[in-house]
Amino acid sequence: MDHLPRPSSRNYCGDAALRVPRAILLLNVHDDYPPTTFEDYPVVRGFAAETLAKGSFQPEQAQTAASTFQNWLFFGLMEATFRNRVHPNDFIEYDPEGGRTYLHTRALQGHLVEWEGRVSRSTPTERAEWAEQTSVIFKSASNLLEDFTSNIHRFYPKDFAVQVELLASLLEVLEYSRHAFFPDAPPRNKDNINGDCSLNFKNEFLRKGWCAYTIKHVLLSNPAPSILDYARLFKSHPTFITKVHKDCQPDYCAVSNVDTATYTPKHVSPECECEYLRPKMVEIESAINAGCIPVIALTNTNEMVTVSAQWQNNDATPYVAISHVWAEGLGSCSEKGLPACQVQKLNKAAREAQQKVYGVGDNTIAFWIDALCIPESPDLRRQAIGLMEKTYANASVVLVLDESIGQLLPGDPLHEKMFTIYVSSWVQRLWTLQEMMVARELVFQISNAMLDYQELFTEDIVNLSGRDPLTTELFGWLATLLMNSSSLNRPRIVDLDMIIWHLSRRTSSRESDEILAIAGLFGLDASDYVPLDAEERMFKFLKEHAETRVPTDLIFLPGDKLSRPGHRWAPRKFIASEKSGTPKSKFHDERAAVMDVGLFGRWQCLVLKEKLVTNSLPSPVPFVASNTEEEIVIELDRTSTMERPEYMDLIVLREDDGESDRVPGLAGLVREEEEIGEDGETVLVVDLGSPLVLSRRKKLGNSMALSAHLATFKQRFLLLR
Numbered sequence: 001m002d003h004l005p006r007p008s009s010r011n012y013c014g015d016a017a018l019r020v021p022r023a024i025l026l027l028n029v030h031d032d033y034p035p036t037t038f039e040d041y042p043v044v045r046g047f048a049a050e051t052l053a054k055g056s057f058q059p060e061q062a063q064t065a066a067s068t069f070q071n072w073l074f075f076g077l078m079e080a081t082f083r084n085r086v087h088p089n090d091f092i093e094y095d096p097e098g099g100r101t102y103l104h105t106r107a108l109q110g111h112l113v114e115w116e117g118r119v120s121r122s123t124p125t126e127r128a129e130w131a132e133q134t135s136v137i138f139k140s141a142s143n144l145l146e147d148f149t150s151n152i153h154r155f156y157p158k159d160f161a162v163q164v165e166l167l168a169s170l171l172e173v174l175e176y177s178r179h180a181f182f183p184d185a186p187p188r189n190k191d192n193i194n195g196d197c198s199l200n201f202k203n204e205f206l207r208k209g210w211c212a213y214t215i216k217h218v219l220l221s222n223p224a225p226s227i228l229d230y231a232r233l234f235k236s237h238p239t240f241i242t243k244v245h246k247d248c249q250p251d252y253c254a255v256s257n258v259d260t261a262t263y264t265p266k267h268v269s270p271e272c273e274c275e276y277l278r279p280k281m282v283e284i285e286s287a288i289n290a291g292c293i294p295v296i297a298l299t300n301t302n303e304m305v306t307v308s309a310q311w312q313n314n315d316a317t318p319y320v321a322i323s324h325v326w327a328e329g330l331g332s333c334s335e336k337g338l339p340a341c342q343v344q345k346l347n348k349a350a351r352e353a354q355q356k357v358y359g360v361g362d363n364t365i366a367f368w369i370d371a372l373c374i375p376e377s378p379d380l381r382r383q384a385i386g387l388m389e390k391t392y393a394n395a396s397v398v399l400v401l402d403e404s405i406g407q408l409l410p411g412d413p414l415h416e417k418m419f420t421i422y423v424s425s426w427v428q429r430l431w432t433l434q435e436m437m438v439a440r441e442l443v444f445q446i447s448n449a450m451l452d453y454q455e456l457f458t459e460d461i462v463n464l465s466g467r468d469p470l471t472t473e474l475f476g477w478l479a480t481l482l483m484n485s486s487s488l489n490r491p492r493i494v495d496l497d498m499i500i501w502h503l504s505r506r507t508s509s510r511e512s513d514e515i516l517a518i519a520g521l522f523g524l525d526a527s528d529y530v531p532l533d534a535e536e537r538m539f540k541f542l543k544e545h546a547e548t549r550v551p552t553d554l555i556f557l558p559g560d561k562l563s564r565p566g567h568r569w570a571p572r573k574f575i576a577s578e579k580s581g582t583p584k585s586k587f588h589d590e591r592a593a594v595m596d597v598g599l600f601g602r603w604q605c606l607v608l609k610e611k612l613v614t615n616s617l618p619s620p621v622p623f624v625a626s627n628t629e630e631e632i633v634i635e636l637d638r639t640s641t642m643e644r645p646e647y648m649d650l651i652v653l654r655e656d657d658g659e660s661d662r663v664p665g666l667a668g669l670v671r672e673e674e675e676i677g678e679d680g681e682t683v684l685v686v687d688l689g690s691p692l693v694l695s696r697r698k699k700l701g702n703s704m705a706l707s708a709h710l711a712t713f714k715q716r717f718l719l720l721r
């Protein structure tokens, strides 16, 4: 919307696409009423808040209800938040040509500044009360938006949902401002407000030429209104979409995934027929066998490539490590080499990147690229993979070559630069995660220039972080990825959750490489994992990455599980997964122990009184908990591909704080019970089955209560296998 920064003129969609029909003011029902509380705003206009929230008005009132909804969450929300009269004239604009009135947010910034001023002049008591009050208002507004999107939109006029997106965007800005203006107030309740209220974002962006994979795994994996709104400011087929993605699927980008069997590197221009350059294999081999990183230098006199060995010490030869995606034509191996034109281009780019960071003087700089420095021969390849994390961590500069990012111009707005990186193919690839995370200095090749990542973090940007949603989302995302960067100067902490979240957006032509590409981040030797198959890699990684401990709620990560006995609690993969990251439950910080025979830990369970035959169960299944007298319904996940045990007699629950209405769980069948302590404490050995959801119901119907099964809530030690 209008409060967001504009993309460069070559990418900006222009006003028209933005305005119609997203910001049409249905009817001004604000002006004619005196200021009132947030709850009473719809009431004085003829609708109980609950009527709008449940869509329980008469069908012929739908249009009036929509107008009231819109005025309430726009003018009403601001008025209650600012505690000041909001005049529609600051936020509306009449278009005489179309005869319509539009909402805009150009004056929002001014109102926020004024709000901040009045907050800072208020007394501490007033301020505490104001913070508390806005928190209540925002919670009710965000619940209303959530209900609208998930459920009640069908009661409103069909084209209204698209107008609700502006309301979500406004609420998000107000929430961030509240957090900045009342630093002592408790944080936001919700991680995200969904900006895709019309549920049409996917189709809208497919039409604009975006890749289905990027839409699902990047844009909609974090559907913050600011991110989606900013994306909407770009015209169809913006400059950074350089390829045709019409054959891509939500879980598969047909452009980025290459067939390694038929792949050949590209020349700089299609007409070029220059010869290939290859490093001397004997030099590559001796470097790798000595545990060193082989790097390439191109001599001035001829085009022969020489190889020097990079020892891992401080006065070693500096080199630039190249981070790239294979789909752009720079993939190969030492034995095959790359076209001479590409090697010369890489050499030049490496020199420019080094000069960008360290200034002039170094006219020759060695460089490392997988296409020349990783041999195909299995044993050398295995050792080179083991050196991968060190290769990028020890590089003086990590240089990013990506066609989309390469379209940027030096003078483009900072948010556009950041957004282009955020949606680029480069950040959607598996291997580039580690390459960027361990980089000391990260440089992007852009159009006729180099962009140092430090240029992105200007003082203005740093000041806006935490206050402005778009800046916080985009720049915060990059900051979490630069754990080793020299300027941020932070201790290197790698957290499995964060890695899972980042991997859920990424994919690879060889999914089984997943663990090879992240083991180094956790200080593990990736070469140990090379001889194993994908399942063995995952299990070994989970066992070794944090001394046999994993969060207890890792078992609830959606998606397929490993298939071998004892490992069936473990996720099959993290990349391109359904949900971002480990679901965070109340027990998130608790740990379970990975053992070869299963996962040992303590979980909240619903222990069933009798064994049920899983396949013939209806869904939902009614239960009564004998110890809490609660009535519960279990819905089985019929879509799960997990082989379920034929029976179940226990449900492992993600959390049970007695408050959540819907709790994810996993069906289980108890095979044995063993004593583990002197005080008679026992462990249940459980075969895990398919996922399900437990819902609490206040009251079951009589007929359901009659058929309900009996069960008991209990904390139990379990060995899941």
Ligand SMILES: [Zn+2]
Residues within 6 Å of the ligand: 211, 212, 213, 245, 248, 252, 253, 254, 255, 256
């Ligand atoms: Zn694609």
Ligand SMILES: [Zn+2]
Residues within 6 Å of the ligand: 267, 268, 269, 272, 273, 274, 275, 339, 340, 341, 342
């Ligand atoms: Zn060539």
